[in-house]
Amino acid sequence: MMVQSHPAKGPRGALRSIFLAFLLLAFAAALSAQEQPVSSSGSPAWLLLAEGKRAFQERNFGTALALFRQSIAAGGETPEADMWIGRVFEEEGELKLAVDQYDRALALKQQFVVREDALTVRYALANIYYETGQYGKYEVALRGIVAEDKYFSNPDLGGMRDAMLRILTSGGFDHLMLLYRLTELRTLRAHSELGAFMYRTGRYRDATLNLAFSTITDFTTAIEELRRTNPDFEFTTIQDLLIRSLADPRLAAYFLSAQLYRDLYYLGASLYANGIVGRAREIWTLDIDYAPKDNPWRQRSVAQMRRPFIEPILDIGQ
Numbered sequence: 001m002m003v004q005s006h007p008a009k010g011p012r013g014a015l016r017s018i019f020l021a022f023l024l025l026a027f028a029a030a031l032s033a034q035e036q037p038v039s040s041s042g043s044p045a046w047l048l049l050a051e052g053k054r055a056f057q058e059r060n061f062g063t064a065l066a067l068f069r070q071s072i073a074a075g076g077e078t079p080e081a082d083m084w085i086g087r088v089f090e091e092e093g094e095l096k097l098a099v100d101q102y103d104r105a106l107a108l109k110q111q112f113v114v115r116e117d118a119l120t121v122r123y124a125l126a127n128i129y130y131e132t133g134q135y136g137k138y139e140v141a142l143r144g145i146v147a148e149d150k151y152f153s154n155p156d157l158g159g160m161r162d163a164m165l166r167i168l169t170s171g172g173f174d175h176l177m178l179l180y181r182l183t184e185l186r187t188l189r190a191h192s193e194l195g196a197f198m199y200r201t202g203r204y205r206d207a208t209l210n211l212a213f214s215t216i217t218d219f220t221t222a223i224e225e226l227r228r229t230n231p232d233f234e235f236t237t238i239q240d241l242l243i244r245s246l247a248d249p250r251l252a253a254y255f256l257s258a259q260l261y262r263d264l265y266y267l268g269a270s271l272y273a274n275g276i277v278g279r280a281r282e283i284w285t286l287d288i289d290y291a292p293k294d295n296p297w298r299q300r301s302v303a304q305m306r307r308p309f310i311e312p313i314l315d316i317g318q
Helices: 010-035 045-057 061-075 079-091 095-107 116-131 135-146 155-171 173-179 185-200 204-229 238-246 249-257 260-273 277-290 296-306
Strands: none
Touching: 045 061, 045 079, 061 079, 079 095, 079 116, 095 116, 116 135, 116 185, 135 185, 155 173, 155 204, 173 204, 173 238, 173 277, 185 204, 185 260, 204 238, 204 249, 204 260, 238 249, 238 277, 249 260, 260 277, 260 296, 277 296
């Protein structure tokens, strides 16, 4: 005899439905946990990576390295894990191994969860190349970064760049800042470092252009921050901008971290090497008047004002 079933009704049926739904949710959670990559210790890859970062910040580099490798074993190779392993090797002075690991990270750069991590790796490589005297690779690395600044690299904007240099040399920084604003912070450090390197290797026009980009970006950042706190603020002169900015501890700290005073020193030096003596002295004066008294770039600007000279060209072995 076949007994036909009917939907449960009443309180007992409602409880049975709730219990069944709970079981289904628990079953789905169990399946999700089984699909999450785990290590032999049972920890998922993402947790091992997070624990490795914490160990790195605590300078427990051996523990951090082991955790990053366990993360790869649990979930497969990721650019984040490779990057952090590279950072461990760099901290331990194993620079060749660090370069190899950073290269592995960049080979997987499309998989970075945070896009800016790929840029962090590229700057790390450039730093290692410089510290190890691989100046050709250092320059190539920095040029690759500044190439992502369309205002600097786009051939169709060459006239704009020429105009910037012409205005800087003929009208001065105040006139330049009245006409131009630059906001590409991703390439700021590359412009700054490449500008100093170009000066030290005798390529003074290239140095001037890169350093103009970095200093304009720094001043643009300050203008935007001052307008954020005071919407009525209008740029008038570099001196006024520096006075107002240095009254804000955050902007004062930003100028130091962005190496503004180094950039001003080398920008003045590059203009002097190109025979633009008056503008060079104006820019060195900014360093002297507004950099912290013990700042080494202020001291070098003081020396240049007393007796200007072109620094010896760096031997890059090429």
